[in-house]
Structures are given as C-alpha cells and as structure tokens.
Amino acid sequence: MIFNVASLLTGHDGAFRQTMIEHGEVFTDRHRFYEVNGPVRLMRTDRTVLVTASLTAIVEDSCSRCLRPAILNIETEFEEEFQPTNRDLVSERPAPVEAEYDPALVVDSRNMLDMTDAVAQSLSVAVPFAPLCKKDCAGLCPVCFVDLNVATCGCDKTPIDPRWQSLAQLGAGTPNPLN
Ligand SMILES: [Zn+2]
Numbered sequence: 453m454i455f456n457v458a459s460l461l462t463g464h465d466g467a468f469r470q471t472m473i474e475h476g477e478v479f480t481d482r483h484r485f486y487e488v489n490g491p492v493r494l495m496r497t498d499r500t501v502l503v504t505a506s507l508t509a510i511v512e513d514s515c516s517r518c519l520r521p522a523i524l525n526i527e528t529e530f531e532e533e534f535q536p537t538n539r540d541l542v543s544e545r546p547a548p549v550e551a552e553y554d555p556a557l558v559v560d561s562r563n564m565l566d567m568t569d570a571v572a573q574s575l576s577v578a579v580p581f582a583p584l585c586k587k588d589c590a591g592l593c594p595v596c597f598v599d600l601n602v603a604t605c606g607c608d609k610t611p612i613d614p615r616w617q618s619l620a621q622l623g624a625g626t627p628n629p630l631n
C-alpha cells in the first residue's frame with residue numbers, strides 16, 4: 453500500500469489520483485487483515501496529501517460467546533492527511549509551524565506514501581468489541597462450558613452467581629432493624 457506521490461506533490465492543489473487496493477494484507481499486534489480491497493483516492497491539498505479510501509477486509513478473531521475462531525468482514529472509511537517530508541515541493545505557501553507528525557502519516561523523502569500502518573489502525577478500530585462467529589451463536593454453557601452450538605447439556609442455566617447466592621442467604625438471616 454505504497455504510492456509514489458511525486459507528481460501529485462508537484463501538481464496543483466486539488467489534483468488527485470484514483471487507484472485501488474486489491475488483495476492487500478496488513479497486521480497489527482492482535483490481528484492479521486487480509487483481502488483488503490477498495491478504491492483509494494490520493495488528493496493534493498495545499499500542504500498535504502489527503503487519502504480517502506473505502507475499504508473492506510477479512511480478519512480472524514475469537515467469538516465472544518463460544519471462543520471459537522470467528523471470521524469477520526470488516527469495513528472502514530479511511531481518511532487521513534499525509535505530511536510531505538519534501539516541503540519544497542509544496543512551497544507555494546509559507547511552511548506551516550513545525551508540528552509533531554504521526555510517523556504513520558508522512559510522505560518520505562523519496563515521495564513515497566505508505567498507508568499500510570494507517571490502514572491497519574483504521575481496520576483495527578472497525579473490529580467489533582464483541583465479535584460473533586455467527587449472528588445466533590449459542591455460546592458456551594455457563595456451568596459445564598460445553599459448546600451449545602454443537603452439543604446440549606442438562607445443566608440448570610438459571611443465571612445465579614454463587615457469590616450472590618450466599619449474600620442472598622445472609623440477607624435472609626439478617627433481622628430487620630425496624631422490628
Ligand atoms: Zn460463537
């Protein structure tokens with residue numbers, strides 16, 4: 453996901469290029485996203501390259517109910533501005549006050565724009581907080597932990613946490629202070 457943007461940087465404001473990411477793959481500490489696909493637009497602004505993309509990807513995570521692998525379809529709307537290292541190419545206006553730029557959002561000295569890390573970030577934010585292997589996953593039995601998608605069990609699944617149960621018993625034995 454690396455693009456040479458030299459011609460964009462030497463072009464005029466608003467110049468843009470339309471391209472595609474196809475069968476891309478990016479990683480974060482937790483996830484491997486594959487089949488990253490979608491249209492990408494690289495546009496020269498007055499001092500940056502604005503990248504917008506509409507991306508889909510596939511990622512494997514764990515189902516939050518049954519803990520089995522869950523294959524998830526991820527979608528993200530990507531929009532980030534990349535700061536060029538070669539300021540002289542965008543020197544029609546005074547240089548902006550030097551700021552701390554996110555290193556993932558910089559066009560390098562060879563005018564290469566690498567959106568890989570930024571795409572990985574954008575996709576990882578789109579991973580659901582509680583992924584499911586399928587919409588109606590039955591999950592695990594809270595008593596014997598059998599996978600209820602593939603087996604049944606005879607456990608009493610009344611959701612009483614034993615700690616609350618003993619508290620309830622204590623409560624029942626406490627005399628009412630109003631008596
Ligand atoms: Zn599941």
Ligand SMILES: [Zn+2]
Binds near residue numbers: 594597605607
């Ligand atoms: Zn059970």
